[in-house]
Amino acid sequence: MPGQQTQTVSLFIQCLVDVMYPEVGVAMLKIFRKLGIPVDCPTNQTCCGQPAYNSGYRQQARTAARKFIEIFEHKEVIVCPSGSCVTTVRHHYPDLLSDEPDWHRRAETVSGKTFELTQYLVDVLGIDDLGARYSGKLTYHDSCHALRALGLQEQPRRLISNVTGAELVEMNDSDRCCGFGGSFAIKYPDISTAMAKDKVDNIIATGANAVVGVDISCLMNIQGLLNRKKSPVKILHIAELLAG
Amino acid sequence: MLLLEKLIQQAAPLNLPVIPVSGAAAAAAAVSRLVREKNPEWGDTKSVVAWQHPLIEELNLPDELAEHHIPVHMPEATPQTAVSISGQMRTQVVESFIGITAADYCLAETATLVIRSGPDQARAISLVPSIHVAVIALDQIIADLTELYALLKQEPNSGPNHLTNCMTFITGPSKTADIELNMVHGAHGPRELHLFVLIP
Amino acid sequence: MAEIRTEHYKSEARKAIKDRTLQGALADVQDRLGKGTAKAYRELPEGPGLRLKAHEIRMQAVENLDILLETLAENVRENGGKVIFAEDAAAAVTECLEIARRHEVRTVVKGKSMVTEEIGLNEALTAAGMEVTETDLGEYIIQLAGESPSHIIAPAIHKTRQQVGRLFAEKLGIPYTEDPPTLTQAARKALREKFLAADMGISGCNLACAETGHITTVSNEGNIRMATTLPRVHVAFMGMERVVARLEDHDILFRLLARGAAAQHMAGYISYIGGPRQPGHADGPDAFYLIIIDNGRSRILADEDFREMLCCIRCAACLNVCPVYGKIGGHSYGYPYSGPVGAVVTPLLVGIDRAKHLFMGETLCGACKDACPVDIDIPRMLLALRARLVEGDRRWNTPPGNLVEKSAYTAWSLAIRNRSLYDGLRWLSAQAQQLMTARDGMIHRLPFPFSGWTRSRDMKPLARKTFMQHWKEMQKE
Ligand code: SF4
Numbered sequence: 001m002p003g004q005q006t007q008t009v010s011l012f013i014q015c016l017v018d019v020m021y022p023e024v025g026v027a028m029l030k031i032f033r034k035l036g037i038p039v040d041c042p043t044n045q046t047c048c049g050q051p052a053y054n055s056g057y058r059q060q061a062r063t064a065a066r067k068f069i070e071i072f073e074h075k076e077v078i079v080c081p082s083g084s085c086v087t088t089v090r091h092h093y094p095d096l097l098s099d100e101p102d103w104h105r106r107a108e109t110v111s112g113k114t115f116e117l118t119q120y121l122v123d124v125l126g127i128d129d130l131g132a133r134y135s136g137k138l139t140y141h142d143s144c145h146a147l148r149a150l151g152l153q154e155q156p157r158r159l160i161s162n163v164t165g166a167e168l169v170e171m172n173d174s175d176r177c178c179g180f181g182g183s184f185a186i187k188y189p190d191i192s193t194a195m196a197k198d199k200v201d202n203i204i205a206t207g208a209n210a211v212v213g214v215d216i217s218c219l220m221n222i223q224g225l226l227n228r229k230k231s232p233v234k235i236l237h238i239a240e241l242l243a244g
Numbered sequence: 245m246l247l248l249e250k251l252i253q254q255a256a257p258l259n260l261p262v263i264p265v266s267g268a269a270a271a272a273a274a275v276s277r278l279v280r281e282k283n284p285e286w287g288d289t290k291s292v293v294a295w296q297h298p299l300i301e302e303l304n305l306p307d308e309l310a311e312h313h314i315p316v317h318m319p320e321a322t323p324q325t326a327v328s329i330s331g332q333m334r335t336q337v338v339e340s341f342i343g344i345t346a347a348d349y350c351l352a353e354t355a356t357l358v359i360r361s362g363p364d365q366a367r368a369i370s371l372v373p374s375i376h377v378a379v380i381a382l383d384q385i386i387a388d389l390t391e392l393y394a395l396l397k398q399e400p401n402s403g404p405n406h407l408t409n410c411m412t413f414i415t416g417p418s419k420t421a422d423i424e425l426n427m428v429h430g431a432h433g434p435r436e437l438h439l440f441v442l443i444p
Numbered sequence: 445m446a447e448i449r450t451e452h453y454k455s456e457a458r459k460a461i462k463d464r465t466l467q468g469a470l471a472d473v474q475d476r477l478g479k480g481t482a483k484a485y486r487e488l489p490e491g492p493g494l495r496l497k498a499h500e501i502r503m504q505a506v507e508n509l510d511i512l513l514e515t516l517a518e519n520v521r522e523n524g525g526k527v528i529f530a531e532d533a534a535a536a537v538t539e540c541l542e543i544a545r546r547h548e549v550r551t552v553v554k555g556k557s558m559v560t561e562e563i564g565l566n567e568a569l570t571a572a573g574m575e576v577t578e579t580d581l582g583e584y585i586i587q588l589a590g591e592s593p594s595h596i597i598a599p600a601i602h603k604t605r606q607q608v609g610r611l612f613a614e615k616l617g618i619p620y621t622e623d624p625p626t627l628t629q630a631a632r633k634a635l636r637e638k639f640l641a642a643d644m645g646i647s648g649c650n651l652a653c654a655e656t657g658h659i660t661t662v663s664n665e666g667n668i669r670m671a672t673t674l675p676r677v678h679v680a681f682m683g684m685e686r687v688v689a690r691l692e693d694h695d696i697l698f699r700l701l702a703r704g705a706a707a708q709h710m711a712g713y714i715s716y717i718g719g720p721r722q723p724g725h726a727d728g729p730d731a732f733y734l735i736i737i738d739n740g741r742s743r744i745l746a747d748e749d750f751r752e753m754l755c756c757i758r759c760a761a762c763l764n765v766c767p768v769y770g771k772i773g774g775h776s777y778g779y780p781y782s783g784p785v786g787a788v789v790t791p792l793l794v795g796i797d798r799a800k801h802l803f804m805g806e807t808l809c810g811a812c813k814d815a816c817p818v819d820i821d822i823p824r825m826l827l828a829l830r831a832r833l834v835e836g837d838r839r840w841n842t843p844p845g846n847l848v849e850k851s852a853y854t855a856w857s858l859a860i861r862n863r864s865l866y867d868g869l870r871w872l873s874a875q876a877q878q879l880m881t882a883r884d885g886m887i888h889r890l891p892f893p894f895s896g897w898t899r900s901r902d903m904k905p906l907a908r909k910t911f912m913q914h915w916k917e918m919q920k921e
Pocket residue numbers: 704755756757758759760761762763784785812815816817818819820
């Protein structure tokens with residue numbers, strides 16, 4: 001549908017990508033440029049409010065939500081390289097603002113046009129081959145919110161398997177939580193680490209050179225443990241893979 | 245017959261043999277053979293306890309087993325007794341290694357027997373003996389739970405308590421997996437369940 | 445009341461994680477039951493969507509609870525049973541003691557029931573001089589060992605066959621063996637004596653059918669049938685939420701319960717019990733009592749955010765898929781209910797503040813919701829509990845939460861509204877982090893409160909330039 005393809009994509013950059021992993025954002029930009037899709041990026045954006053929301057600070061999360069809505073509500077389509085941030089906007093904003101009719105309506109508008117990257121590529125644009133190249137074995141970790149709240153299971157896998165030279169090896173329990181859970185990782189480090197260890201063991205067992213994901217937060221957790229173990233396995237956000 | 249096939253197929257993974265038999269004489273012979281072949285779990289004398297029920301009486305088991313000196317108890321309810329189960333019946337049930345009952349329905353979909361308590365239909369007979377033998381007629385096999393609940397509601401005597409005070413669904417022999425998830429039959433209820441289907 | 449040890453969540457979790465045997469057992473349970481359940485749902489002719497229908501049935505019942513309970517009680521009484529409503533744990537226990545006294549009960553056999561764990565029934569009966577025997581094999585094992593259940597339907601999964609073997613050798617006087625069939629047989633023998641001698645049988649209740657006045661009990665072992673058939677008196681305990689309206693409602697619920705609990709198509713035994721032995725019937729107890737327990741459930745019912753939790757049929761499917769439960773096991777939750785169901789129910793029963801670790805110490809991964817046969821949105825309620833903890837709630841006697849943390853979040857919410865302020869703070873942190881970055885380019889140690897992360901993991905430092913800076917530069921090109 002040419003009408004849809006010419007929509008300008010507004011980049012919704014997860015805060016962790018913005019301040020810690022900007023290369024993911026750059027990769028996403030490359031993808032859209034390669035596809036000839038016009039892109040803009042509101043540079044006054046910061047954070048969607050998920051950390052506050054998940055910790056029970058709804059008042060503070062509301063502040064973040066209103067700010068986000070003001071920035072993005074007039075955009076054509078909003079695309080983000082994180083399943084869990086998209087879940088916050090799509091599923092939690094309308095809930096969070098349900099007592100304020102005007103804001104609720106605006107939240108619904110924004111929620112309806114916010115997509116996770118692979119969701120936008122595959123489900124909206126109908127693109128599952130970006131002509132990317134990689135050489136080596138890869139394994140894919142299903143991030144919880146992308147998988148369960150957004151139903152993204154096939155989409156990223158299709159994109160990965162169309163990368164020339166990449167071999168996708170499924171890990172055991174790919175759909176099991178990596179133990180990140182936001183402040184959970186800091187407040188309950190023993191449990192979080194025990195979960196992450198299982199994840200990392202499953203990754204290493206595949207013999208892959210890198211683990212691919214659609215959420216940098218999970219990957220950051222996995223990377224933290226891989227690095228501590230001095231494992232050569234790398235983390236790779238799917239945007240980086242697809243931009244390659 | 246389709247339902248019977250389904251039943252046999254569903255029963256297999258449950259370790260529940262379903263044995264179709266043509267006519268009462270064949271059924272009596274089959275049950276009698278089973279009684280003779282199996283050994284008691286507690287003690288070493290053999291006795292059998294059975295419901296007073298037309299389908300079972302037809303098999304004439306007391307005579308069938310008399311020549312092998314295996315008594316068949318068919319206890320009668322004694323309404324006056326003030327204990328849950330009369331002393332004599334209790335002894336008979338506890339001593340018998342095989343309990344024989346009929347059933348109200350059998351669900352093919354899950355290989356489930358539906359049994360209601362009744363005047364001469366003690367609950368303990370399908371429960372306490374080590375082996376439970378159930379005898380049903382072919383037309384008692386129905387499809388599934390959905391059909392069962394519909395039938396129960398349509399029964400002519402469907403007063404408030406037509407389910408009786410105890411309606412039990414039995415699906416296979418007793419089992420447990422409480423030790424390291426190892427499946428073992430015969431936790432508390434019967435270790436074996438054999439289902440005979442009378443084909444007219 | 446059962447003992448409440450929810451405060452020890454962290455330390456108990458740490459212990460559990462270090463326990464190799466337990467880790468193996470938990471992995472096993474989740475591997476077999478958790479995955480089996482998912483497969484069983486997929487194989488349903490109606491597909492996993494049937495769970496939504498089940499949710500509807502349960503929710504409807506919960507919303508009409510008062511009427512349904514009244515109908516249930518009326519019908520049970522008509523069938524000759526006695527019905528008692530107990531407001532709290534103490535009342536339920538007192539009623540049971542009174543019944544036992546009236547019927548001169550000395551020995552009791554019990555079928556597995558979570559609600560009797562909740563009210564601490566065994567301790568009370570024992571203290572009153574009765575001999576109480578748990579008869580579910582798993583419960584029997586942990587009763588002999590003097591422990592508490594670590595899983596809702598497989599209470600002794602934390603015990604290895606060797607441990608059970610030693611326990612039985614000591615307590616039952618049998619020669620040591622670690623063969624599950626032999627061990628099961630030993631328990632069968634010992635418990636058969638108990639069943640035949642018991643004066644009173646106690647059971648829980650999986651569902652109750654209002655329109656016919658029956659409760660249902662479900663087991664694979666047959667122990668509940670024994671306990672409710674042989675003794676003179678049967679007392680059934682039921683959480684007040686367990687009722688459904690119609691007989692046919694059981695169809696979907698039982699099909700899903702069997703799949704959720706044990707990846708089966710149908711449980712081994714399901715009994716509909718509607719009262720004592722009918723006049724003229726062959727056997728069954730002379731007296732039947734149904735004790736319907738509130739113990740905090742009315743308060744849950746009154747709160748729209750948490751009402752949904754009353755749909756729970758205690759199948760334990762959520763435990764079998766929960767990655768947190770899979771690491772910390774049931775005892776860490778410090779109350780009979782463990783796993784995701786415990787993380788929501790326990791705080792609502794014992795106090796939101798007191799049991800806060802249960803809902804804070806979860807990752808919101810959502811696996812529980814997909815496994816739940818009645819599609820309960822546990823993650824939503826975990827979030828709602830967190831909000832109550834922060835804001836405080838008088839209805840739940842919960843004071844507003846940690847002020848220091850609250851100020852931090854408020855400061856954060858101001859910072860994220862102003863990109864220049866945000867950038868300034870980011871720059872400051874980046875400077876500080878430079879000092880911490882090791883030669884491999886990663887941070888190996890962070891100060892409090894982030895030290896929890898770096899105890900076991902490294903962290904990438906903040907990037908030199910944010911994406912927004914990259915973007916601006918690229919726009920200029
Ligand atoms: S919350 Fe759902 S899955 Fe968990 S025990 Fe209750 S019914 Fe079962």
